[in-house]
Amino acid sequence: MIEKESSRGTEKKGENMISVENLSHYYTQNQVFAVKNVSFQVEKGEIFGFLGPSGAGKSTTQGVLTGLLPLQQGRVRVAGHDLSHPKRTMFNKIGVSFEQSNVYGKLTARENLDFYAKLFDVPTMKTMDLLEMVGLDKVADKKAGTFSKGMKHRLTFVRSMINKPEMWFLDEPTTGLDPAIGSQIKDIIRQENEKGATVFLTTHNMQVADELCDRVAFIIDGEIKLIDSPRNLKLQFGQQMVVVDHLVQGQRKTEQFSLIMDEDKTRLNQLIQTGQIQMMHTKEATLEEIFIKVTGRGLE
Amino acid sequence: MAEKTFQKLWITFLKDLKLSFNGIYFYIEVGMAVIFTLVMVFVVPENFDSSQTFHVVLDAEPAYQSFLRNLFESEDLGQIQFHDDRHALHQAMEADRSSVGVVLSMDAQGLQYNLVLQGYESPRMRTLLKTLIEGELLSQTPGWSGTTDTRVLEPDSERLTDRAHVLPIYLTVNVGLMGLFIIAAYIFLDKDEGVIKAFAVAPVHIWQYLASKLCIMLIIGLGSSLLVVFALVGRQAHYGLLLGATVAFNLFGSTLGLFIASFFDTMVKAMGALYLAVMVLMIASVSYFMPSFNPLWIRIFPSYPMLFSFRELLLSNGNAWYVLQNIGFFLILSGVLFGLSVHRFKRSITV
Numbered sequence: 001m002i003e004k005e006s007s008r009g010t011e012k013k014g015e016n017m018i019s020v021e022n023l024s025h026y027y028t029q030n031q032v033f034a035v036k037n038v039s040f041q042v043e044k045g046e047i048f049g050f051l052g053p054s055g056a057g058k059s060t061t062q063g064v065l066t067g068l069l070p071l072q073q074g075r076v077r078v079a080g081h082d083l084s085h086p087k088r089t090m091f092n093k094i095g096v097s098f099e100q101s102n103v104y105g106k107l108t109a110r111e112n113l114d115f116y117a118k119l120f121d122v123p124t125m126k127t128m129d130l131l132e133m134v135g136l137d138k139v140a141d142k143k144a145g146t147f148s149k150g151m152k153h154r155l156t157f158v159r160s161m162i163n164k165p166e167m168w169f170l171d172e173p174t175t176g177l178d179p180a181i182g183s184q185i186k187d188i189i190r191q192e193n194e195k196g197a198t199v200f201l202t203t204h205n206m207q208v209a210d211e212l213c214d215r216v217a218f219i220i221d222g223e224i225k226l227i228d229s230p231r232n233l234k235l236q237f238g239q240q241m242v243v244v245d246h247l248v249q250g251q252r253k254t255e256q257f258s259l260i261m262d263e264d265k266t267r268l269n270q271l272i273q274t275g276q277i278q279m280m281h282t283k284e285a286t287l288e289e290i291f292i293k294v295t296g297r298g299l300e
Numbered sequence: 301m302a303e304k305t306f307q308k309l310w311i312t313f314l315k316d317l318k319l320s321f322n323g324i325y326f327y328i329e330v331g332m333a334v335i336f337t338l339v340m341v342f343v344v345p346e347n348f349d350s351s352q353t354f355h356v357v358l359d360a361e362p363a364y365q366s367f368l369r370n371l372f373e374s375e376d377l378g379q380i381q382f383h384d385d386r387h388a389l390h391q392a393m394e395a396d397r398s399s400v401g402v403v404l405s406m407d408a409q410g411l412q413y414n415l416v417l418q419g420y421e422s423p424r425m426r427t428l429l430k431t432l433i434e435g436e437l438l439s440q441t442p443g444w445s446g447t448t449d450t451r452v453l454e455p456d457s458e459r460l461t462d463r464a465h466v467l468p469i470y471l472t473v474n475v476g477l478m479g480l481f482i483i484a485a486y487i488f489l490d491k492d493e494g495v496i497k498a499f500a501v502a503p504v505h506i507w508q509y510l511a512s513k514l515c516i517m518l519i520i521g522l523g524s525s526l527l528v529v530f531a532l533v534g535r536q537a538h539y540g541l542l543l544g545a546t547v548a549f550n551l552f553g554s555t556l557g558l559f560i561a562s563f564f565d566t567m568v569k570a571m572g573a574l575y576l577a578v579m580v581l582m583i584a585s586v587s588y589f590m591p592s593f594n595p596l597w598i599r600i601f602p603s604y605p606m607l608f609s610f611r612e613l614l615l616s617n618g619n620a621w622y623v624l625q626n627i628g629f630f631l632i633l634s635g636v637l638f639g640l641s642v643h644r645f646k647r648s649i650t651v
């Protein structure tokens with residue numbers, strides 16, 4: 001289904017890194033199902049996006065998959081481990097980054113990572129290399145408690161890759177970061193994926209999902225509405241649009257035309273023949289627009 | 301494998317130690333130990349009553365009188381004033397409400413004594429006076445037959461100085477029971493910061509996380525117990541037993557704190573239960589101050605064996621077997637509580 005060149009070429013395709021069958025989860029505090037009868041598979045080497053608006057159940061799903069929340073209903077396998085009989089050693093293969101950053105405020109960035117690295121039984125990455133990757137090398141010896149939100153988030157993010165995880169869970173990895181750092185994070189995710197990491201990425205940022213993910217699942221109110229690759233979704237649901245910049249009595253005007261609707265096609269034809277066109281290009285529907293179309297709901 | 305297991309515990313412990321040096325609880329505990337020691341050394345006299353005035357009426361033949369007078373004066377009883385009759389003694393005692401009096405009289409049965417008290421004296425104080433008079437004065441007196449009706453509340457001939465007498469209370473509260481609050485606070489701090497989740501997705505066990513906290517509490521407990529005991533009684537205590545008792549009772553307090561904390565998700569919610577537990581646990585201290593009051597039901601509160609174990613190990617000929625038994629018992633109890641806490645936290649700590 002997914003064709004991608006990477007170092008994992010030797011591994012057989014179709015092997016599942018995550019397999020979820022009929023997973024439901026409720027919080028006893030409010031007796032409400034946050035995740036309802038969800039099933040999906042994530043293949044080895046894939047970047048799988050879990051998209052949905054706030055409160056959809058994304059973090060809850062990640063919580064169950066990472067063993068932080070108990071498995072109540074359904075069957076879940078992660079990195080070859082059945083979560084109904086979890087083993088602590090499975091975390092040598094897993095990395096988890098959290099939506100809310102959680103580092104020891106009273107330890108420095110370096111101490112945070114040094115401590116964490118020692119908890120693993122597998123080779124780990126060098127602390128300074130990690131800090132450098134996200135631009136925290138200059139504040140390595142500052143207490144994390146003095147960091148800004150974004151800095152703590154970056155520290156939480158690099159900590160999750162310290163054991164070079166085969167299965168990497170990322171909950172909102174770019175949220176709240178400025179665009180430059182956000183794109184740095186995206187690059188890191190891409191690189192690690194190329195080295196063979198399978199990524200489960202939770203976000204409500206469609207652009208990030210569009211750029212990174214091989215496949216995305218749309219989740220709303222605890223239910224998965226659809227799973228497919230961004231490209232297929234665009235072909236299936238996206239209307240091709242043509243954006244035209246033209247001059248009307250000396251003033252520049254920008255207009256969009258659908259290539260499906262007859263009315264728009266006629267109007268576009270007229271413009272090409274009689275108007276003063278300066279620039280013209282086609283535009284794909286965004287994943288966000290498709291999401292709204294499929295689910296009838298926005299992402300914020 | 302086992303080596304790796306303990307290595308991870310050690311690493312976690314070092315991290316927790318660093319954190320506790322950076323946090324407030326460590327300093328609260330050390331501060332309490334220092335303040336307690338300073339108060340005991342500089343404010344509280346070795347024995348509370350040493351500056352008390354002793355009013356004495358000697359109602360005996362003149363020959364005998366001078367003998368008794370000499371005897372009283374030779375003993376180190378603080379200030380002594382002799383009076384001619386009971387009336388004068390009462391007046392003197394009314395003028396000085398902190399003083400005590402004794403009337404000695406000689407009759408056909410021999411020497412008799414009457415204590416004259418202000419009325420507020422503790423049972424302990426009364427026993428002390430009796431022991432003083434009977435033990436140190438009258439036993440040396442010819443004609444003393446020891447027939448006076450005396451109820452001996454503490455059969456030990458040996459007793460602690462008043463300063464040392466307070467020590468078991470301090471040790472029980474600070475070494476044993478304060479741990480309930482502090483360890484719970486540490487757990488909830490980690491929960492708040494979310495770091496517990498990061499720990500939960502690393503290849504470590506929840507018991508390692510909890511055991512590391514126990515070790516921190518042990519360090520704090522041992523430090524403050526040894527410091528205070530050494531400062532107050534010097535080499536008089538049995539340090540081997542002190543070490544054992546501190547470890548066992550401290551573990552008990554910490555594991556009980558863990559167990560209680562496992563039922564709650566914030567410190568605020570857990571506070572009531574922790575406070576109640578400490579209060580209930582301390583009920584037996586009543587018995588410590590009123591030794592005659594020790595019904596069976598009060599002896600089952602953990603503070604009873606804790607207090608009396610600490611007391612025994614401060615006595616130079618204390619009952620070591622009693623202390624050892626309690627150390628064993630509390631270690632087993634701690635083990636059980638720890639097992640239960642691990643079991644409970646496994647499901648609830650990251651939820």
Ligand SMILES: Nc1ncnc2c1ncn2[C@@H]1O[C@H](COP(=O)(O)OP(=O)(O)OP(=O)(O)O)[C@@H](O)[C@H]1O
Pocket residue numbers: 027029030034052053054055056057058059060061099204651
């Ligand atoms: N600890 C909790 N106790 C009770 N209910 C919870 C808890 N955590 C989440 N929920 C509820 O479960 C539902 C799903 O929440 P979840 O955090 O999984 O959403 P999400 O998709 O990650 O949202 P966001 O984009 O805001 O992170 C929500 O209705 C939320 O209110």
Ligand SMILES: [Mg+2]
Pocket residue numbers: 058059060099171
């Ligand atoms: Mg979330």
